[in-house]
Amino acid sequence: MFVYADHAATTQMSETAIAAMTEAMRTVWGNPSSLHTVGQEAKVALENAREEIATLLGATAKEITFTSGGSEADNQAIVSAAKLGAAKGKKHIVSTKFEHHAVLHTLNKLEKEGYEVTYLDVHENGLISPDEVKAAIRPDTALVTVMFANNEIGTLQPIREIGAVCRAAGVLFHTDAVQAVGHIAIDVVKDNIDLLSLSAHKFRGPKGVGVLYARRGIRLFNLIEGGAQERGKRAGTENIPAIVGMAAALKEAVENLEVNTAKITPLREKLITGLRKIPYSHLNGDRNHRVPGIVNFCFEGIEGESLLLLLDMKGIACSSGSACTSGSLDPSHVLLSLGIPHEVAHGSLRLSIDETNTEEQIDYILEAVPEVVAYLRKMSPVWEDLESGKRKHFFAE
Numbered sequence: 352m353f354v355y356a357d358h359a360a361t362t363q364m365s366e367t368a369i370a371a372m373t374e375a376m377r378t379v380w381g382n383p384s385s386l387h388t389v390g391q392e393a394k395v396a397l398e399n400a401r402e403e404i405a406t407l408l409g410a411t412a413k414e415i416t417f418t419s420g421g422s423e424a425d426n427q428a429i430v431s432a433a434k435l436g437a438a439k440g441k442k443h444i445v446s447t448k449f450e451h452h453a454v455l456h457t458l459n460k461l462e463k464e465g466y467e468v469t470y471l472d473v474h475e476n477g478l479i480s481p482d483e484v485k486a487a488i489r490p491d492t493a494l495v496t497v498m499f500a501n502n503e504i505g506t507l508q509p510i511r512e513i514g515a516v517c518r519a520a521g522v523l524f525h526t527d528a529v530q531a532v533g534h535i536a537i538d539v540v541k542d543n544i545d546l547l548s549l550s551a552h553k554f555r556g557p558k559g560v561g562v563l564y565a566r567r568g569i570r571l572f573n574l575i576e577g578g579a580q581e582r583g584k585r586a587g588t589e590n591i592p593a594i595v596g597m598a599a600a601l602k603e604a605v606e607n608l609e610v611n612t613a614k615i616t617p618l619r620e621k622l623i624t625g626l627r628k629i630p631y632s633h634l635n636g637d638r639n640h641r642v643p644g645i646v647n648f649c650f651e652g653i654e655g656e657s658l659l660l661l662l663d664m665k666g667i668a669c670s671s672g673s674a675c676t677s678g679s680l681d682p683s684h685v686l687l688s689l690g691i692p693h694e695v696a697h698g699s700l701r702l703s704i705d706e707t708n709t710e711e712q713i714d715y716i717l718e719a720v721p722e723v724v725a726y727l728r729k730m731s732p733v734w735e736d737l738e739s740g741k742r743k744h745f746f747a748e
């Protein structure tokens with residue numbers, strides 16, 4: 352059996368998105384900046400996609416800027432808000448310890464340029480409290496950036512409440528919503544969001560394309576200099592097929608949100624219940640406040656990397672955390688931010704499912720994972736120490 356359970360890393364494009372994209376490649380291949388008919392046809396396709404995406408987010412078309420993906424949108428949102436703040440003498444930013452690296456590395460860069468960043472602690476359950484955001488805001492705070500849903504553990508933050516806190520304090524609020532858009536209901540107005548990043552390949556659209564939503568009146572600074580595309584905020588000829596594919600994928604995801612959630616949630620719960628039966632295992636992140644498809648466990652006494660390689664041999668594609676950090680030997684900064692010690696954080700497994708997964712696949716995972724964990728523990732000196740009492744268990748049995 353083959354099971355793809357790594358949808359938080361990327362998804363397979365939906366047939367609807369592939370069809371929309373292929374059609375666009377054939378029919379609207381013009382340059383939307385050209386004044387002739389071929390160009391203007393491409394322009395219409397571009398603006399229709401913009402309108403569609405705006406409507407699905409509760410935004411207006413002018414508030415939508417197309418980017419090369421989630422990372423670029425995060426970079427541009429944060430750098431823009433930082434520059435706007437600096438112009439008013441505000442050089443303080445509030446964020447969290449478990450953001451995606453597209454956010455964290457942008458903040459690190461700003462710190463080197465003289466900005467000050469407060470990184471909020473994440474509670475043990477993977478949640479950030481709006482009260483702590485409120486307490487961290489200072490008179491010189493320019494921006495709060497908190498992710499909507501965490502890409503490793505799947506916890507959903509109280510975004511609307513955090514947004515309200517920021518609004519009341521007159522501080523801009525950005526959210527990296529890459530793991531949330533298309534997976535849970537979002538309305539940028541009701542959710543009090545000023546800036547939002549999304550990426551098409553996380554909701555069955557194409558890779559290399561995303562959106563930065565910026566509420567009307569918020570000035571964006573461009574990262575890429577050149578032509579006047581995207582109202583001067585992002586130079587370069589627009590990738591129309593990808594943008595059209597993204598709009599089709601988002602429409603499909605939003606229209607099927609309830610049906611998909613109703614299908615995925617019981618599968619996820621079955622997965623959690625089954626994996627919890629493994630001794631000294633631990634579900635990372637709050638059981639209830641999470642996106643439908645992401646499950647993250649720690650198993651004491653093993654290496655997540657070996658676990659995922661053995662699972663791959665059994666036909667199960669999953670991850671030990673974030674795709675961006677695999678390949679490095681450092682444990683996940685997300686798990687460490689929850690207070691999980693290094694040696695335990697190493698034994699993590701992320702399974703991320705979507706509506707294309709079946710119950711048979713979940714059963715297969717629940718057969719394979721306990722087997723592989725037991726096999727790895729048999730060979731693990733750390734597990735031996737835990738069993739003999741030389742080393743203390745972190746999680747209660």
Ligand SMILES: *Cc1c(COP(=O)(O)O)cnc(C)c1O
Nearest residue numbers: 420421422451453502529530550
């Ligand atoms: C995948 C991801 C990104 C990066 O998006 P790309 O389109 O791959 O650049 C950013 N933030 C989160 C939370 C993600 O999961």
